[in-house]
Amino acid sequence: MKRIGIDVGGTNTDAVLIDKTTVLGAVKSPTTSDVMSGVVNSIQRIVKEQGDARLDIDAVMIGTTHFTNAVVERARLDRVAAIRIALPASASLKPMVDWPADLRACVDPLTFMIEGGHEYDGRPLVPLDKNAIREAAAQIRDAGVTAVGITALFSPLTAECELEAAEIVASIVPDARITLSHRLGRIGLLERENVTLLNASLQSLGKATVAAFRDALKSVGIVAPFYLTQNDGTVVLAEVAAANPVYSFASGPTNSMRGAAFLSGRDEGMVIDVGGTTSDVGCLVNGFPREANNIVEVGGVRTLFRMPDLLPMALGGGTIIDPQTGKIGPRSVGYRITEKALVFGGDTLTTTDIAVAAGLVEIGDRDRVKHLDKSLVKQHLAGIHAMIEDGVDRMKTSAGDMPIIVVGGGAFLVPDRLAGVSEVIHVEHAGVANALGAAMAQVSGEVDQVFSGMTREAALASAQEIATRRAVEAGADVETINLVDAEDIPIAYLPGNARRVRARVVGTIGSPGMKLVA
Template identity: 45%
Template sequence: MRYKLGIDVGGTNTDGVILDSDMNVLTAFKHPTTDDIETGIAGAVEALLKKSGLDKSLIDHGMLGTTQCTNAIVTRKSLNDVGVIRIGAPAGTAIEPIYSMPDDLKAIIGQHIYQVRGGHEFNGELIAELDEAHLEDIARELKGKVNSIAISSIFSPVNKAHETRAKEIIEAVVGEDVAFSLSSEIGSISLLERENATVLNAAIIDVAKRTTEGFEKALKQHGVDCEVYFCQNDGTLMSKEYTLKYPILTVACGPTNSLRGASFLSSHDNAIIADIGGTTTDIGVLNNGFPRESSLSVELGGVQTNFRMPDIYSLALGGGTIITLEGENFKIGPDSVGYRLPEKAKVFGGDTLTVTDIAVAKGVLSLGDAEKVNDLDTELVDRIYDEIINMIEVAIERMKTSDKEVPVVLVGGGSTLIEGDIEGASEVINPENSGVANAIGSAISDISGEVEKIYNIDPARRSEILDEIKQFAIDEAVNAGADKDRTEIISFEDIPLAYLPGNATRIKVKAAGPLKED
């Protein structure tokens, strides 16, 4: 029997789980999250190994889901010095690169911005010849001043030749130690949002490097020698090499892991998932076992981007949410005691009334000392608890696309706060091990690859061209670590673009497969 170890680093807890080769949960554990990722992970790994008594040499794979890259963008800390290059003059100079970024972020990563002649039309035809001499001048200016470079070109997802050539020219001057991010490999068609996503990706390269190294060190510290993979925001995994190249794809992997873990634990591939934590409740939708993707451009740290992200609605409601009493009235949140729940909640001897206290007073939850909330008025407790349920019901309705009832799966450390029926739910499921659904989601994930481009498709060769595109997606997954023989297409979109000349068609295809075994 061989094993997988899954870790998910959250704002309050670092959750860990070990699964056997039949996907049975051998053991699970929660450890407080630490400022340095390595210590928290090491503590979780140590506890898992001690609790399971497992021979550590039988662990083949380690998976990590983390918010480190997200936090770096939001807090504006530990970001790379980035050179920003847009290829698109003279056609694409009306709006400056990263013009829509918040000023505080621009002040950090917007000091070296250039626009270069070149770029392509939607069908891949040339707008202007690439100005290679200008690129050589830029490379000499950037040498020694930046450690990461973001290159974006007009319609590069259709024709990436100018981005590729620009990288060759600049790398020859600045050296291979400088990281490169090409927009054709990160975002979809829209230039401005794709450019933003590419710049953010370039800005978190070093954060990703520290995170991956920290995970590996934490494992090796406890004698675990295994292949490591990292979770991305579409519910699948990336190899270490892929993660270091595209760290932006790890953003929002926490809620995604919870959705994937909820699907596994509940045996439901199509359901609404409510992940209830200490501070927030994240509501998402499962479609065929994977998170529904957002159809809107995604804002990250105040920046509009267009890379793939799960459709998640976050509600300021969790186990640590503070209840404020105002005479006969009350207010739920949005503030939370967060990781200080064990010291601040009334049932633990604290002085702050929280959602956890209400659940204990209601008799839904057996935790701490129930006598410490006996002084709460029963009618008031009922009204507060009813409003908590109502808040979740309203959030669930926001995520539904019809008035039909659907299964609702509750996961997360706060899932035990909810008892009884939920309006709009055909059934309410709180599966075993729901508190570590996020770590389970990281451990069970497949490897994926995706292609999204506009093609001019010759009707006579349509079938042949679509097969080639699907193979590109499969190759992407295999390059990221998937088993070539078990990788298959899991989603396919084929949308004719009537407003463009010719046979322009937007193709979006995703392939996924299980981890390649040694």
């Protein structure tokens, strides 16, 4: 099965062509300001490399930073309507209470706080105020808002109120795009509501992004199904991803981690992905990124949902070094490195210039950095290595030394020896590990909810069934699905043998039913 994997980063757009587990071609191109032309350029180069060979492409996997960038840049976001079903509880803290003021102004929310929801043990708090839902829906319709996020108290335990409210809203606002919190977040009300509203604000961008990628692929002759990468190291059909764009947050680093696992043949260990702008340190568990179990901020918004446990650092191949103070970062020349770095004839000292001057890598014109003082070069390298060692130490969960796999276009910045590291593993194709991780990704299905009134075995079986159904909806072949992770935690003080169950399954992509000839 031939696939193309593409990863759009802040500095470079990488693409690979694989046939099962064999890498047939790999290219790295500068990311363009309009993104899509960079994607087209990368695919055209991949196709050109194959010469006259016939390409039967089964699928295209794309990793993109579109959605994270939209939140960070406060741009391309929809106005949202927030419906919280929790009164008389939670009245003192309104929706988006902890959002940065500029982001809140960008989505200009309509907020409604309505009676309903459930107690922690599944009992109704108060009856759902259906009339208030109807009135809210009418105001949403009259305001012309179509992005709606619905959050109910303890809905991960009992989703009844959210489902009923969604049905009412859809009957009054037929074109509404509704996000329900129990399908995304965990029990914490505010963080779950936050990710729900972020998702609602991004859905039209998700639809537009998928359409733009489809047009870009068609422009180079590709009509195969395509998928977007997710932040758990898997992929879903593009149309499914467009409905839940928040699951693409941090998908770039997870692509790199999956690529690192594939290239090194290791399922356990640490990974550092050194890009052009930033580096990400993470941990592999059973070949997949370790999941964060705490609150993760996205664009200044506190969220609690499925996210990889990563430590981002302002260190990359394009990181700027102040020649006066020797300070490394946090600013970077990004995709303009071929214009700004000294080795390319620019006037900005970067970490790449230091690496070239030290003889670690051959990039650009080494003669342009011969004037750099050797002692300063050594000093800057020591500072870079100290940053990496600190990042690794912060992500370790035990005091012992651990192996680390190095990937990314700036992998040359990582030395062969580091304090606290048992082995530094450099791999072939490290510069395009992100695109490779996308290309060989599987499809996943996940569930994280509370089950009660059944035995432990029945709860685990129900969770696996739900996760399997979600994987099939996302594009997995049901015959290939395997359970890769499951855990259950009994919940004290809840009746009915209640337990929180988390389960994840993965499978290969289903038969696409169509092929590409390029």
